[in-house]
Amino acid sequence: MARTRLNPRLIKLNRSHTIEEVARHLRLSREAVRRWVRSGQLQPIDSGRPILLAGATLRAFLAERRAAAKRPTPPGHIYCLKCREPRPPALGMADFTPPPGRGAGNLRALCATCGTVMNRRARWEAVPVILPDVEVRVVEREGRIAERPTPSVNVAFKEHASA
Template sequence: MNPGLAKLNRSYTVDEVATLYGLHRNTVRAWFKAGLPAIDDHRPMMFQGRALRAFLQARRDGAKRPCQPGALYCCKCRAPREPASGSVVFEARIAGAGTLRALCATCGCRMFRRASEASLPDIMFGTPVRIVRGAPHIEERQPPSVICA
């Protein structure tokens, strides 16, 4: 959810916030109970755009789980974890950027982390990483021939 959708100097009703973010009105009311400040305690309940944006940005920042060096994000554990030994693969894409893939040492589920090929020694120090070249993106492929026989 993009906090930047809320205009800073505009006031929003519950219905307007729900429409803006494609949510149900009860979700916006739950945000109010969770700490989204209303302009006042009168009806209809109104929210300042600046407060709405700050609230959503704080929720977004609070949900982030940054990975420390040597760790990848495990989708099942929902936390950064150490990879199982010998399972780390770097799939290179455009200009040295790519995705680190591995299996979680704790639960055996898939793990991912975006990285550049140049930063691999800093991210996965002491861990052997197998580098493979991924299939080219559709934008990088040769255009198809328009000549039909």
């Protein structure tokens, strides 16, 4: 298994990086880095050009990928960066953003435990296997799900769970 080793330590925590720099540090293609940004897995600092990525955001993203690769995520779960555990989506709901072309899109849901946004790349055909019994909504652009205030989601989830 020739898995690329991504070393988060090459990323300087307190500065921002261009796609070019990230690709060089991680020995990845620029296209691979752009895909992370396009899919919403990696949020740029702002909408300006060139696209800039915060070191801290990148480190967290890479750490999450490593952790997720180490432990298999059971069906019905997505790996939560904050909990450091696979978690089911809050309210049994998730968004799926299709890829611009062929390949994998992005599954996004809120962690049922802590409310943090969880992302997972997936092909549409695999979604029912990854998240059985979860209501998956197809969204053309990365959804508003990330912008929902976390507290109200937690409250809603508790109500849902006790109903």
